[in-house]
Amino acid sequence: MTITVGTYLPPWGTDRSRTLGYDEDALTLAVEAGRRAIGAGSSATRVVFVSRDFPLLEGGNAAVLVAGLGLPNDTEVVERLGGAPETLDALITATAGTLVIGAEAEGAAGAAAALIADENLLSLAGRAQRSFPQRTRLVTGAVYRDENPRMLRELGIQASLKEAALAAKPLLIAGLRAKESAGLVVGKAPDLPTLGAASPLFAIAGLIETGGKGIIGACEQGTFVAANFAGGKAVVNRNEPQAQALPKRKLMPGGEIRIALGAYARAFEAKVRWQAGRCKKCGKLAMPPRFHCLGCGADDSWEYTALPRAGKVYTTTTIQVPVPSLASPYSLAVVELDGTDVRVLVHVTDSVPGSVKIDDVGRFVLRRVAMRTGVPDYGYAFSPVSGNPGGSK
Amino acid sequence: MRRVAIVGAGMTAFGEHFSLGIKELMPMALSEAIASVDKGFDRRDIQAAWLGEISSTDGFGAGILADSCGLLDIPVSRLENACSTGQDIIRNAIYAVSSGHVDVALALGAEKVRDTSTNATFWDWMGLTRDMAWDYPLGLLAPANFALHVSRYLHEAPATREHMAMIAVKNHHHGVNNPKAQLRFEVTVEQVLAAPIVAEPFGVLDCTPQSDGAAAVILVAEEFVDKYTDRPVWVRGFGLGIDRVMHQHKTDMTTFPCTRKAAKMAYSMAGIEPKDIDVAEVHDCFTGVELISYEDLGFAARFEGHKLVEARDHYVGGRIPINPSGGLKSKGHPPGATGVSQCFEIFQQLRGEAHNQVDGAKIGMAQNIGGPTASCGITILGKERG
Numbered sequence: 001m002t003i004t005v006g007t008y009l010p011p012w013g014t015d016r017s018r019t020l021g022y023d024e025d026a027l028t029l030a031v032e033a034g035r036r037a038i039g040a041g042s043s044a045t046r047v048v049f050v051s052r053d054f055p056l057l058e059g060g061n062a063a064v065l066v067a068g069l070g071l072p073n074d075t076e077v078v079e080r081l082g083g084a085p086e087t088l089d090a091l092i093t094a095t096a097g098t099l100v101i102g103a104e105a106e107g108a109a110g111a112a113a114a115l116i117a118d119e120n121l122l123s124l125a126g127r128a129q130r131s132f133p134q135r136t137r138l139v140t141g142a143v144y145r146d147e148n149p150r151m152l153r154e155l156g157i158q159a160s161l162k163e164a165a166l167a168a169k170p171l172l173i174a175g176l177r178a179k180e181s182a183g184l185v186v187g188k189a190p191d192l193p194t195l196g197a198a199s200p201l202f203a204i205a206g207l208i209e210t211g212g213k214g215i216i217g218a219c220e221q222g223t224f225v226a227a228n229f230a231g232g233k234a235v236v237n238r239n240e241p242q243a244q245a246l247p248k249r250k251l252m253p254g255g256e257i258r259i260a261l262g263a264y265a266r267a268f269e270a271k272v273r274w275q276a277g278r279c280k281k282c283g284k285l286a287m288p289p290r291f292h293c294l295g296c297g298a299d300d301s302w303e304y305t306a307l308p309r310a311g312k313v314y315t316t317t318t319i320q321v322p323v324p325s326l327a328s329p330y331s332l333a334v335v336e337l338d339g340t341d342v343r344v345l346v347h348v349t350d351s352v353p354g355s356v357k358i359d360d361v362g363r364f365v366l367r368r369v370a371m372r373t374g375v376p377d378y379g380y381a382f383s384p385v386s387g388n389p390g391g392s393k
Numbered sequence: 394m395r396r397v398a399i400v401g402a403g404m405t406a407f408g409e410h411f412s413l414g415i416k417e418l419m420p421m422a423l424s425e426a427i428a429s430v431d432k433g434f435d436r437r438d439i440q441a442a443w444l445g446e447i448s449s450t451d452g453f454g455a456g457i458l459a460d461s462c463g464l465l466d467i468p469v470s471r472l473e474n475a476c477s478t479g480q481d482i483i484r485n486a487i488y489a490v491s492s493g494h495v496d497v498a499l500a501l502g503a504e505k506v507r508d509t510s511t512n513a514t515f516w517d518w519m520g521l522t523r524d525m526a527w528d529y530p531l532g533l534l535a536p537a538n539f540a541l542h543v544s545r546y547l548h549e550a551p552a553t554r555e556h557m558a559m560i561a562v563k564n565h566h567h568g569v570n571n572p573k574a575q576l577r578f579e580v581t582v583e584q585v586l587a588a589p590i591v592a593e594p595f596g597v598l599d600c601t602p603q604s605d606g607a608a609a610v611i612l613v614a615e616e617f618v619d620k621y622t623d624r625p626v627w628v629r630g631f632g633l634g635i636d637r638v639m640h641q642h643k644t645d646m647t648t649f650p651c652t653r654k655a656a657k658m659a660y661s662m663a664g665i666e667p668k669d670i671d672v673a674e675v676h677d678c679f680t681g682v683e684l685i686s687y688e689d690l691g692f693a694a695r696f697e698g699h700k701l702v703e704a705r706d707h708y709v710g711g712r713i714p715i716n717p718s719g720g721l722k723s724k725g726h727p728p729g730a731t732g733v734s735q736c737f738e739i740f741q742q743l744r745g746e747a748h749n750q751v752d753g754a755k756i757g758m759a760q761n762i763g764g765p766t767a768s769c770g771i772t773i774l775g776k777e778r779g
Contacts, residue, residue: 258520317537323532
């Protein structure tokens with residue numbers, strides 16, 4: 001396969017605009033999409049992560065990203081700050097073995113990723129980088145806006161399109177809503193679920209599914225990039241559950257959850273790669289890994305082994321009272337992992353708190369379990385397999 | 394080894410003592426214990442003391458006990474064993490007396506829970522008992538900690554939330570008569586079931602309140618008992634059971650293995666069986682925990698705890714009266730003091746001076762469970778030396 005595209009939309013919000021779950025950020029979205037692009041048997045040697053919503057500017061997203069994706073720790077990771085044009089540029093210049101991920105946490109949330117296996121099906125069709133900063137975001141996070149959509153259309157996208165001097169009209173322009181691209185594209189453009197870094201990837205996923213080929217554009221204010229999409233051997237793997245309203249949850253102020261960095265660092269490999277310790281003497285699994293074997297009592301004789309990512313609820317409870325710095329209500333569950341005697345204690349995600357029941361089945365997904373005095377604490381949460389986040393079976 | 398008896402016991406009322414600090418509560422409990430010694434007691438007779446205090450809110454605990462109680466010339470140790478702390482300081486004091494190292498020992502439990510704002514200390518309290526990487530960030534608060542057990546129990550056993558509510562009704566009923574209790578009012582099954590949910594299946598009225606308080610017992614070696622009283626209460630057995638600290642490692646969550654271990658030790662030491670217990674103070678931080686504990690302590694067969702409830706066997710006047718003091722549910726729960734206050738209740742029961750007196754009680758039990766359901770302390774006391 002030449003290109004594999006994976007997509008992910010949170011189950012919250014509306015079908016037109018998804019909302020981030022309480023335990024999601026751009027990194028967990030990226031992992032969801034990236035894992036679907038990597039699939040079974042293939043592997044990435046380089047990751048380009050495009051977003052304007054990196055959880056951390058200092059402290060590093062790369063270690064969690066490769067751990068969540070199941071890639072080796074020495075995989076090259078490029079964190080590329082940008083929106084739709086940056087993702088399309090990253091795709092154009094991607095070499096074989098590159099995984100390009102675009103993730104958006106602000107506004108309409110979503111992520112998509114493409115693994116370029118051998119031949120790149122995209123080539124540069126035109127580029128124009130012009131400054132029209134109608135909206136800005138500073139390093140402090142402060143956002144400034146000068147709303148004037150028609151001026152943006154004329155001095156931003158139309159001027160850039162002209163400067164890019166494309167050989168033909170594009171099929172679509174990622175970064176624009178369908179109605180905003182009317183007249184600028186061939187026919188009627190599709191509405192994409194996001195408008196930023198993930199949008200060119202959602203556009204390509206759509207083209208692959210419909211067998212389309214031609215020029216695709218990506219714009220952000222005054223910046224425009226276009227690529228020729230040749231079509232070819234490609235596959236799409238979507239994870240886009242039905243949307244429903246995000247349940248209201250209360251966050252009581254005060255009392256931050258302190259990080260304990262020593263414990264964080266010691267647990268990281270098991271917690272973010274979802275690996276148990278397996279005793280080299282008797283084979284007993286322990287989650288988390290431990291010095292003294294649960295089975296034979298051997299000391300310090302274990303190795304990491306991947307855990308199953310599916311299981312069944314043994315017991316559960318839902319906390320309804322407000323908890324400082326943790327959005328409540330939230331559900332906890334002890335879950336038995338398929339084919340093992342391992343149980344884990346985790347948050348329940350992707351579902352209305354309180355809806356999961358004993359014996360429900362589901363899978364484990366990387367989520368931001370807590371924010372701990374400035375440190376996003378990532379781990380796995382139980383996502384019930386009910387198709388619809390509203391109800392368990 | 395020498396036999397050990399309790400010759401005096403006292404406690405402050407449990408409740409929100411906003412005007413009293415730990416430096417007042419400790420000497421108040423000790424003075425009441427001293428006043429209960431029939432033939433008089435000079436605090437200078439105490440040769441060693443143990444303080445039970447889970448969380449230090451106002452300074453250095455062992456020093457405060459010595460300083461505030463006028464016991465500056467003896468060794469004082471602070472001990473923490475989650476909500477079993479109270480039973481565990483008594484156990485350690487018994488070790489000292491029975492071994493012959495000291496003749497008279499003090500076990501004093503005290504806690505100031507209500508000095509702290511929920512916001513600021515919530516995570517500090519959880520930090521005491523949760524794995525910092527795996528459990529702590531999940532918000533596994535105390536009710537959730539037990540709710541995971543009770544949810545599974547309700548799934549496997551015939552018991553329902555109504556049975557849990559009936560336990561709240563019973564403990565509140567008992568607590569009305571106890572002047573030391575924090576919540577001295579009756580509740581109905583309907584009220585308990587309709588109360589806002591804290592952590593399913595626990596509503597607010599399934600949960601213990603937060604309390605301040607202190608309690609003390611004076612333990613004496615057998616050859617010195619006569620100097621203090623002709624009505625001693627004898628230590629007949631004790632046990633401390635520990636379990637795995639993570640819920641994911643507890644094989645069967647419909648039971649508390651730490652309680653079974655502690656009960657086995659205590660019964661065996663006392664040479665008695667569950668049917669020999671006339672009255673028991675059982676840790677009811679949450680109603681469902683008392684229900685499961687009926688089975689772990691041998692008062693009911695497995696998954697038949699609800700039958701004991703339906704028969705009202707757990708009331709004073711029933712087959713096995715549980716929590717005549719009102720329990721944690723009504724009397725309150727200042728963790729370091731709770732276990733000691735249970736022994737105070739059993740002390741009064743065996744001397745025939747309790748507010749909800751169990752007629753002819755000869756053997757009583759006090760039991761706590763705490764931490765990540767990983768620690769249980771039990772003390773069995775008797776009217777007879779045994």
